[in-house]
Amino acid sequence: MSSEIDSSTLLSRASQLIDLARKAGADAADAVVVRSRSQSVSVRLGQVEGTESSENDDFSLRVFIGKRVASVSANPGFDLQALAERAVAMAKVSPEDPFACLADEASLSRSYPDLQLLDTTEVSSEMLREAALAAEAAALAVKGVTNSSGAGASAGMGGLVLATSHGFEGSYMASRFGHSVSVISGEGTGMERDYDFDSRLYYAELDDPSEIGRRAGERVIKRVNPRQVPTGKDVTVIFDPRVARGFVGHIAGAINGAAVARKSSFLRDRMGQQVLKSGLSITDDPLIVRGPSSRPFDGEGVSGERLVMIEDGVLKHWFLSTSTARELGLETNGRGVRGGSAVSPSSTNLALEPGDISPEDLIRSVGNGFYVTELIGHGVNMITGEYSRGATGFWIENGELTFPVSEVTIASNLKEMFMRLTPANDIDRKFGVAAPTFAIEGMTLAGR
16 A cells, blocks of 8 residues: 555645636636545455555546536546636536535635544555455364355555635545455355455554454354244344444435435435434444544535434434535535535444443343344335345344344334334444444244
8 A cells, every 4th residue: 555645736736727717717616636545455265366456546626607517527647727628618508506516615624633544554465465364264264164255355545635716625534454254154055155354444453364254254154054934023123233234324314415305215304303212313423533434524625523413313414515405405514425526415423322231131132033144135215214125144032042044034114113223232333334233123024
Protein backbone atom coordinates (compact mmCIF):
# COMPACT_ATOMS: atom_id res chain seq x y z
CA MET A 1 0.00 0.00 0.00
CA SER A 2 1.41 3.37 -0.97
CA SER A 3 2.32 5.63 1.93
CA GLU A 4 1.74 8.73 -0.19
CA ILE A 5 -1.22 10.49 1.42
CA ASP A 6 -0.58 14.14 0.54
CA SER A 7 -3.74 15.50 -1.10
CA SER A 8 -2.52 19.06 -1.72
CA THR A 9 -1.93 18.55 -5.45
CA LEU A 10 -5.38 17.02 -5.93
CA LEU A 11 -6.99 19.81 -3.91
CA SER A 12 -5.23 22.38 -6.09
CA ARG A 13 -6.50 20.72 -9.27
CA ALA A 14 -10.02 20.57 -7.85
CA SER A 15 -9.90 24.30 -7.08
CA GLN A 16 -8.62 25.03 -10.56
CA LEU A 17 -11.51 23.06 -12.04
CA ILE A 18 -13.99 25.18 -10.12
CA ASP A 19 -12.37 28.44 -11.22
CA LEU A 20 -12.44 27.33 -14.85
CA ALA A 21 -16.10 26.27 -14.55
CA ARG A 22 -17.03 29.68 -13.14
CA LYS A 23 -15.19 31.41 -15.98
CA ALA A 24 -17.03 29.20 -18.48
CA GLY A 25 -20.40 30.38 -17.16
CA ALA A 26 -21.27 28.23 -14.09
CA ASP A 27 -23.06 29.98 -11.23
CA ALA A 28 -21.67 27.47 -8.73
CA ALA A 29 -19.64 24.28 -8.79
CA ASP A 30 -17.92 21.64 -6.72
CA ALA A 31 -15.16 19.21 -7.57
CA VAL A 32 -14.41 15.95 -5.82
CA VAL A 33 -11.65 13.38 -6.06
CA VAL A 34 -12.37 9.89 -4.77
CA ARG A 35 -9.05 8.27 -3.90
CA SER A 36 -8.43 4.55 -3.57
CA ARG A 37 -5.37 2.36 -3.06
CA SER A 38 -5.68 -1.38 -2.59
CA GLN A 39 -3.86 -4.68 -2.78
CA SER A 40 -5.10 -8.18 -2.07
CA VAL A 41 -4.02 -11.81 -2.22
CA SER A 42 -6.32 -14.84 -2.56
CA VAL A 43 -5.31 -18.44 -1.93
CA ARG A 44 -6.91 -21.86 -2.12
CA LEU A 45 -5.60 -25.19 -0.85
CA GLY A 46 -2.21 -23.70 -0.03
CA GLN A 47 -1.66 -22.08 -3.44
CA VAL A 48 -1.90 -18.43 -4.44
CA GLU A 49 -4.82 -17.98 -6.83
CA GLY A 50 -4.57 -14.27 -7.44
CA THR A 51 -2.95 -10.99 -6.47
CA GLU A 52 -4.38 -7.57 -7.24
CA SER A 53 -3.17 -4.03 -6.79
CA SER A 54 -4.78 -0.77 -7.84
CA GLU A 55 -4.45 3.00 -7.40
CA ASN A 56 -7.13 5.42 -8.59
CA ASP A 57 -7.93 9.10 -8.29
CA ASP A 58 -11.34 9.67 -9.91
CA PHE A 59 -12.32 13.30 -10.52
CA SER A 60 -15.90 14.57 -10.75
CA LEU A 61 -17.00 18.13 -11.49
CA ARG A 62 -20.56 19.26 -10.80
CA VAL A 63 -21.74 22.63 -12.14
CA PHE A 64 -24.92 24.65 -11.59
CA ILE A 65 -26.50 27.19 -13.94
CA GLY A 66 -29.66 28.50 -12.36
CA LYS A 67 -31.68 25.38 -11.57
CA ARG A 68 -29.83 23.30 -14.12
CA VAL A 69 -27.05 20.93 -13.11
CA ALA A 70 -24.61 18.64 -14.90
CA SER A 71 -21.74 16.43 -13.83
CA VAL A 72 -18.74 15.00 -15.63
CA SER A 73 -16.05 12.59 -14.48
CA ALA A 74 -12.48 11.92 -15.57
CA ASN A 75 -9.28 10.12 -14.63
CA PRO A 76 -6.00 11.89 -13.80
CA GLY A 77 -4.27 13.56 -16.75
CA PHE A 78 -7.39 15.15 -18.25
CA ASP A 79 -7.49 18.69 -19.67
CA LEU A 80 -8.94 20.89 -16.91
CA GLN A 81 -10.35 23.56 -19.18
CA ALA A 82 -11.92 21.12 -21.62
CA LEU A 83 -13.63 19.26 -18.76
CA ALA A 84 -14.97 22.48 -17.23
CA GLU A 85 -16.30 23.76 -20.56
CA ARG A 86 -17.92 20.40 -21.29
CA ALA A 87 -19.69 20.39 -17.93
CA VAL A 88 -21.05 23.92 -18.43
CA ALA A 89 -22.25 23.09 -21.95
CA MET A 90 -24.08 20.05 -20.61
CA ALA A 91 -25.69 22.05 -17.81
CA LYS A 92 -27.06 24.64 -20.26
CA VAL A 93 -29.14 22.00 -22.02
CA SER A 94 -30.08 19.92 -18.94
CA PRO A 95 -33.63 19.94 -17.56
CA GLU A 96 -34.21 22.04 -14.46
CA ASP A 97 -33.88 20.38 -11.06
CA PRO A 98 -35.52 22.49 -8.34
CA PHE A 99 -33.69 20.69 -5.54
CA ALA A 100 -30.12 20.32 -6.82
CA CYS A 101 -27.72 22.76 -5.17
CA LEU A 102 -24.58 23.09 -3.11
CA ALA A 103 -24.90 22.87 0.65
CA ASP A 104 -25.75 26.19 2.30
CA GLU A 105 -22.57 28.09 3.09
CA ALA A 106 -23.58 28.39 6.74
CA SER A 107 -23.67 24.60 7.11
CA LEU A 108 -20.17 23.99 5.73
CA SER A 109 -17.53 22.60 8.03
CA ARG A 110 -14.86 25.20 8.83
CA SER A 111 -12.82 22.89 11.06
CA TYR A 112 -13.04 19.22 11.84
CA PRO A 113 -11.41 16.77 14.24
CA ASP A 114 -8.71 14.23 13.52
CA LEU A 115 -10.66 10.98 13.73
CA GLN A 116 -7.52 8.82 13.42
CA LEU A 117 -8.84 7.00 10.37
CA LEU A 118 -5.52 6.35 8.66
CA ASP A 119 -3.00 3.67 9.59
CA THR A 120 0.10 4.08 7.40
CA THR A 121 1.46 0.60 8.21
CA GLU A 122 3.13 -0.81 5.11
CA VAL A 123 1.74 -4.28 4.39
CA SER A 124 3.61 -6.26 1.75
CA SER A 125 2.17 -8.82 -0.64
CA GLU A 126 4.16 -11.46 1.23
CA MET A 127 2.50 -10.48 4.54
CA LEU A 128 -0.92 -10.74 2.88
CA ARG A 129 -0.05 -14.12 1.38
CA GLU A 130 1.12 -15.48 4.74
CA ALA A 131 -2.03 -14.25 6.48
CA ALA A 132 -4.34 -15.83 3.90
CA LEU A 133 -2.46 -19.13 4.03
CA ALA A 134 -2.51 -19.14 7.85
CA ALA A 135 -6.27 -18.55 7.94
CA GLU A 136 -6.93 -21.36 5.47
CA ALA A 137 -4.55 -23.79 7.18
CA ALA A 138 -6.17 -23.21 10.57
CA ALA A 139 -9.62 -23.79 9.10
CA LEU A 140 -8.58 -27.00 7.32
CA ALA A 141 -7.02 -28.27 10.54
CA VAL A 142 -10.42 -28.38 12.23
CA LYS A 143 -11.64 -31.99 12.27
CA GLY A 144 -14.56 -32.41 9.86
CA VAL A 145 -13.54 -29.68 7.42
CA THR A 146 -13.20 -31.36 4.01
CA ASN A 147 -12.34 -28.60 1.56
CA SER A 148 -11.63 -24.91 1.12
CA SER A 149 -13.45 -22.29 -0.91
CA GLY A 150 -10.44 -20.01 -0.45
CA ALA A 151 -8.97 -17.38 1.84
CA GLY A 152 -7.90 -13.81 1.31
CA ALA A 153 -6.11 -10.85 2.84
CA SER A 154 -6.26 -7.23 1.78
CA ALA A 155 -4.91 -3.79 2.60
CA GLY A 156 -5.93 -0.44 1.23
CA MET A 157 -6.99 3.10 1.84
CA GLY A 158 -9.49 5.49 0.35
CA GLY A 159 -10.67 8.99 0.86
CA LEU A 160 -12.19 12.17 -0.41
CA VAL A 161 -10.84 15.48 -1.67
CA LEU A 162 -13.54 18.17 -1.99
CA ALA A 163 -13.57 21.80 -3.07
CA THR A 164 -16.61 24.03 -3.64
CA SER A 165 -17.12 27.42 -5.26
CA HIS A 166 -18.38 28.90 -1.99
CA GLY A 167 -15.25 28.32 -0.01
CA PHE A 168 -14.96 24.76 1.23
CA GLU A 169 -11.71 22.84 0.84
CA GLY A 170 -11.00 19.60 2.66
CA SER A 171 -9.67 16.07 2.39
CA TYR A 172 -9.35 12.91 4.46
CA MET A 173 -8.10 9.36 4.05
CA ALA A 174 -9.05 6.13 5.82
CA SER A 175 -7.26 2.78 5.79
CA ARG A 176 -8.82 -0.68 5.73
CA PHE A 177 -7.31 -4.11 6.31
CA GLY A 178 -9.04 -7.48 6.10
CA HIS A 179 -8.65 -11.27 6.46
CA SER A 180 -11.25 -13.85 5.38
CA VAL A 181 -11.68 -17.58 4.79
CA SER A 182 -14.47 -19.87 3.54
CA VAL A 183 -14.45 -23.65 4.01
CA ILE A 184 -16.60 -26.72 3.40
CA SER A 185 -17.62 -29.72 5.47
CA GLY A 186 -19.34 -32.89 4.34
CA GLU A 187 -19.26 -34.64 0.97
CA GLY A 188 -21.34 -34.63 -2.22
CA THR A 189 -24.87 -33.34 -1.80
CA GLY A 190 -24.28 -33.14 1.95
CA MET A 191 -21.67 -30.39 1.70
CA GLU A 192 -22.07 -27.28 3.83
CA ARG A 193 -20.15 -24.01 3.62
CA ASP A 194 -19.38 -21.32 6.17
CA TYR A 195 -16.89 -18.50 6.63
CA ASP A 196 -15.35 -15.97 8.97
CA PHE A 197 -13.60 -12.64 8.45
CA ASP A 198 -12.33 -9.53 10.14
CA SER A 199 -11.97 -5.98 8.86
CA ARG A 200 -10.32 -3.06 10.67
CA LEU A 201 -8.97 0.42 10.11
CA TYR A 202 -5.75 -0.44 11.95
CA TYR A 203 -3.67 -3.43 10.92
CA ALA A 204 -2.53 -4.26 14.45
CA GLU A 205 -6.16 -4.57 15.59
CA LEU A 206 -7.03 -7.35 13.13
CA ASP A 207 -7.91 -10.72 14.61
CA ASP A 208 -5.13 -13.26 14.14
CA PRO A 209 -5.70 -15.08 10.82
CA SER A 210 -5.36 -18.46 12.52
CA GLU A 211 -8.15 -17.51 14.92
CA ILE A 212 -10.34 -16.47 11.99
CA GLY A 213 -9.65 -19.81 10.31
CA ARG A 214 -10.42 -21.79 13.46
CA ARG A 215 -13.75 -19.99 13.90
CA ALA A 216 -14.70 -20.64 10.27
CA GLY A 217 -13.89 -24.34 10.65
CA GLU A 218 -15.87 -24.67 13.87
CA ARG A 219 -18.84 -22.89 12.31
CA VAL A 220 -19.01 -25.12 9.27
CA ILE A 221 -18.80 -28.50 11.03
CA LYS A 222 -21.82 -27.58 13.14
CA ARG A 223 -23.88 -27.24 9.94
CA VAL A 224 -23.45 -30.84 8.73
CA ASN A 225 -26.59 -32.97 8.29
CA PRO A 226 -29.17 -30.19 8.58
CA ARG A 227 -32.88 -30.92 8.85
CA GLN A 228 -36.08 -29.19 7.92
CA VAL A 229 -38.56 -28.35 10.63
CA PRO A 230 -42.36 -28.19 10.51
CA THR A 231 -44.13 -25.08 9.33
CA GLY A 232 -45.19 -22.81 12.16
CA LYS A 233 -47.05 -19.49 12.41
CA ASP A 234 -45.93 -18.12 15.76
CA VAL A 235 -42.20 -18.83 15.89
CA THR A 236 -39.63 -16.78 17.79
CA VAL A 237 -36.62 -16.23 15.56
CA ILE A 238 -33.24 -15.17 16.94
CA PHE A 239 -30.89 -13.39 14.58
CA ASP A 240 -27.16 -14.06 14.95
CA PRO A 241 -25.16 -10.76 14.86
CA ARG A 242 -23.92 -11.55 11.35
CA VAL A 243 -27.48 -11.44 9.98
CA ALA A 244 -28.69 -8.89 12.54
CA ARG A 245 -26.45 -6.28 10.91
CA GLY A 246 -28.18 -6.79 7.58
CA PHE A 247 -31.56 -6.46 9.23
CA VAL A 248 -30.54 -3.11 10.75
CA GLY A 249 -29.62 -2.12 7.20
CA HIS A 250 -33.33 -2.49 6.33
CA ILE A 251 -34.13 0.00 9.08
CA ALA A 252 -31.54 2.39 7.62
CA GLY A 253 -33.09 2.05 4.18
CA ALA A 254 -36.55 2.77 5.53
CA ILE A 255 -35.43 6.03 7.19
CA ASN A 256 -33.34 7.24 4.27
CA GLY A 257 -34.64 10.62 3.13
CA ALA A 258 -34.22 9.71 -0.54
CA ALA A 259 -36.59 6.74 -0.13
CA VAL A 260 -39.03 8.97 1.75
CA ALA A 261 -38.94 11.58 -1.02
CA ARG A 262 -39.57 8.87 -3.62
CA LYS A 263 -42.38 7.46 -1.44
CA SER A 264 -40.63 4.08 -1.54
CA SER A 265 -40.33 3.60 2.23
CA PHE A 266 -42.98 1.93 4.37
CA LEU A 267 -42.05 4.39 7.16
CA ARG A 268 -42.52 7.52 5.02
CA ASP A 269 -45.51 8.75 7.06
CA ARG A 270 -44.22 7.72 10.49
CA MET A 271 -41.99 10.63 11.59
CA GLY A 272 -42.55 11.33 15.29
CA GLN A 273 -44.34 8.01 15.76
CA GLN A 274 -43.31 4.78 17.44
CA VAL A 275 -41.68 2.39 14.95
CA LEU A 276 -39.63 0.20 17.34
CA LYS A 277 -40.52 -1.32 20.68
CA SER A 278 -40.28 1.17 23.54
CA GLY A 279 -36.80 1.34 25.03
CA LEU A 280 -35.01 0.67 21.74
CA SER A 281 -32.83 3.21 19.96
CA ILE A 282 -30.93 3.47 16.68
CA THR A 283 -27.93 5.81 16.68
CA ASP A 284 -25.73 7.16 13.89
CA ASP A 285 -22.42 8.87 14.62
CA PRO A 286 -19.92 9.96 11.93
CA LEU A 287 -17.41 11.34 14.45
CA ILE A 288 -16.33 8.23 16.36
CA VAL A 289 -12.53 8.15 16.67
CA ARG A 290 -11.30 5.17 14.62
CA GLY A 291 -14.91 4.38 13.74
CA PRO A 292 -15.29 1.99 10.78
CA SER A 293 -17.49 4.45 8.83
CA SER A 294 -16.42 7.73 10.40
CA ARG A 295 -15.79 10.85 8.34
CA PRO A 296 -14.92 14.42 9.36
CA PHE A 297 -17.33 15.85 6.77
CA ASP A 298 -19.77 14.46 4.23
CA GLY A 299 -19.72 14.52 0.44
CA GLU A 300 -20.89 18.13 0.42
CA GLY A 301 -18.51 19.53 3.04
CA VAL A 302 -21.00 19.39 5.92
CA SER A 303 -19.97 17.95 9.30
CA GLY A 304 -22.53 15.60 10.76
CA GLU A 305 -23.11 14.96 14.45
CA ARG A 306 -24.26 12.02 16.48
CA LEU A 307 -27.99 11.53 15.98
CA VAL A 308 -30.43 9.25 17.75
CA MET A 309 -32.36 8.35 14.63
CA ILE A 310 -34.94 6.33 16.60
CA GLU A 311 -35.18 7.18 20.29
CA ASP A 312 -37.11 5.03 22.77
CA GLY A 313 -38.81 3.49 19.74
CA VAL A 314 -39.87 6.87 18.23
CA LEU A 315 -38.63 7.96 14.79
CA LYS A 316 -36.76 11.28 15.12
CA HIS A 317 -34.70 11.82 11.94
CA TRP A 318 -34.25 10.90 8.29
CA PHE A 319 -30.81 10.52 6.73
CA LEU A 320 -30.50 13.73 4.68
CA SER A 321 -28.25 15.30 2.08
CA THR A 322 -28.85 18.88 0.93
CA SER A 323 -30.99 18.18 -2.13
CA THR A 324 -33.02 15.47 -0.39
CA ALA A 325 -33.58 17.76 2.60
CA ARG A 326 -34.77 20.53 0.29
CA GLU A 327 -37.24 18.19 -1.37
CA LEU A 328 -38.65 17.32 2.05
CA GLY A 329 -38.65 20.91 3.31
CA LEU A 330 -35.87 20.16 5.83
CA GLU A 331 -32.17 20.87 6.36
CA THR A 332 -29.29 18.48 5.73
CA ASN A 333 -27.87 16.59 8.70
CA GLY A 334 -24.53 15.90 7.03
CA ARG A 335 -25.30 12.45 5.67
CA GLY A 336 -24.58 13.17 1.99
CA VAL A 337 -22.38 10.60 0.21
CA ARG A 338 -20.65 11.14 -3.13
CA GLY A 339 -21.30 8.31 -5.54
CA GLY A 340 -19.37 9.48 -8.58
CA SER A 341 -21.00 12.78 -9.48
CA ALA A 342 -24.22 12.24 -7.50
CA VAL A 343 -24.90 12.97 -3.84
CA SER A 344 -27.31 10.81 -1.86
CA PRO A 345 -27.94 10.34 1.88
CA SER A 346 -26.61 7.38 3.81
CA SER A 347 -25.77 6.26 7.33
CA THR A 348 -22.31 6.40 8.91
CA ASN A 349 -21.58 4.40 12.09
CA LEU A 350 -25.08 3.00 12.55
CA ALA A 351 -26.02 0.95 15.61
CA LEU A 352 -29.03 -0.77 17.08
CA GLU A 353 -28.21 -0.08 20.71
CA PRO A 354 -27.96 -3.22 22.87
CA GLY A 355 -30.29 -4.47 25.58
CA ASP A 356 -29.49 -5.86 29.02
CA ILE A 357 -29.83 -9.62 28.46
CA SER A 358 -26.98 -11.91 27.39
CA PRO A 359 -27.44 -13.82 24.11
CA GLU A 360 -27.34 -17.10 26.09
CA ASP A 361 -30.15 -15.96 28.37
CA LEU A 362 -32.10 -14.67 25.37
CA ILE A 363 -31.89 -18.12 23.76
CA ARG A 364 -32.93 -19.79 27.02
CA SER A 365 -35.92 -17.47 27.33
CA VAL A 366 -37.23 -18.58 23.93
CA GLY A 367 -37.74 -22.21 24.87
CA ASN A 368 -38.38 -23.47 21.34
CA GLY A 369 -37.56 -21.41 18.26
CA PHE A 370 -35.14 -20.83 15.39
CA TYR A 371 -31.62 -19.33 15.56
CA VAL A 372 -30.71 -17.86 12.15
CA THR A 373 -27.08 -17.74 11.00
CA GLU A 374 -27.56 -17.08 7.28
CA LEU A 375 -30.24 -15.53 5.09
CA ILE A 376 -30.79 -16.24 1.39
CA GLY A 377 -32.54 -14.26 -1.30
CA HIS A 378 -33.83 -10.69 -1.52
CA GLY A 379 -37.44 -11.02 -0.43
CA VAL A 380 -37.82 -7.63 1.22
CA ASN A 381 -40.33 -5.09 -0.12
CA MET A 382 -39.32 -1.68 1.23
CA ILE A 383 -42.57 -0.08 0.02
CA THR A 384 -44.90 -2.40 1.93
CA GLY A 385 -42.52 -3.88 4.50
CA GLU A 386 -43.26 -7.46 3.46
CA TYR A 387 -40.36 -9.72 4.49
CA SER A 388 -39.66 -13.28 3.28
CA ARG A 389 -36.17 -14.80 3.26
CA GLY A 390 -34.70 -18.25 2.93
CA ALA A 391 -32.77 -19.13 6.09
CA THR A 392 -30.38 -21.59 7.67
CA GLY A 393 -29.36 -21.92 11.31
CA PHE A 394 -30.12 -24.06 14.36
CA TRP A 395 -33.28 -25.20 16.07
CA ILE A 396 -33.74 -24.03 19.66
CA GLU A 397 -35.22 -26.69 21.92
CA ASN A 398 -35.74 -26.23 25.65
CA GLY A 399 -33.60 -23.09 25.52
CA GLU A 400 -30.60 -24.74 23.83
CA LEU A 401 -29.23 -24.78 20.28
CA THR A 402 -29.70 -28.35 19.06
CA PHE A 403 -29.59 -29.53 15.42
CA PRO A 404 -28.77 -27.55 12.23
CA VAL A 405 -31.68 -26.42 10.05
CA SER A 406 -31.77 -25.52 6.36
CA GLU A 407 -34.22 -25.05 3.48
CA VAL A 408 -36.74 -23.04 5.45
CA THR A 409 -38.25 -19.61 4.92
CA ILE A 410 -39.01 -16.99 7.56
CA ALA A 411 -41.65 -14.35 6.87
CA SER A 412 -43.46 -11.42 8.45
CA ASN A 413 -43.82 -7.66 7.90
CA LEU A 414 -41.01 -5.32 8.92
CA LYS A 415 -43.46 -3.01 10.71
CA GLU A 416 -44.47 -5.88 13.00
CA MET A 417 -40.92 -7.22 13.30
CA PHE A 418 -39.63 -3.85 14.49
CA MET A 419 -42.25 -3.78 17.24
CA ARG A 420 -41.42 -7.32 18.42
CA LEU A 421 -37.64 -7.02 18.53
CA THR A 422 -35.71 -7.76 21.75
CA PRO A 423 -31.93 -7.11 21.61
CA ALA A 424 -29.20 -8.84 23.63
CA ASN A 425 -26.15 -7.07 25.04
CA ASP A 426 -23.38 -8.43 22.75
CA ILE A 427 -22.96 -5.58 20.24
CA ASP A 428 -19.67 -5.41 18.30
CA ARG A 429 -19.01 -1.87 17.06
CA LYS A 430 -16.14 -2.73 14.72
CA PHE A 431 -18.57 -2.74 11.78
CA GLY A 432 -20.17 0.27 10.08
CA VAL A 433 -23.55 -1.27 10.88
CA ALA A 434 -23.52 -2.70 14.40
CA ALA A 435 -26.17 -4.87 16.02
CA PRO A 436 -26.37 -7.36 18.87
CA THR A 437 -28.07 -10.72 18.75
CA PHE A 438 -31.82 -10.14 18.85
CA ALA A 439 -35.09 -12.07 18.96
CA ILE A 440 -38.26 -11.36 17.00
CA GLU A 441 -41.47 -13.00 18.13
CA GLY A 442 -44.42 -14.10 16.04
CA MET A 443 -42.77 -14.92 12.70
CA THR A 444 -43.99 -17.48 10.20
CA LEU A 445 -41.60 -20.31 9.41
CA ALA A 446 -42.23 -22.36 6.26
CA GLY A 447 -40.57 -25.77 6.48
CA ARG A 448 -41.68 -29.25 5.55
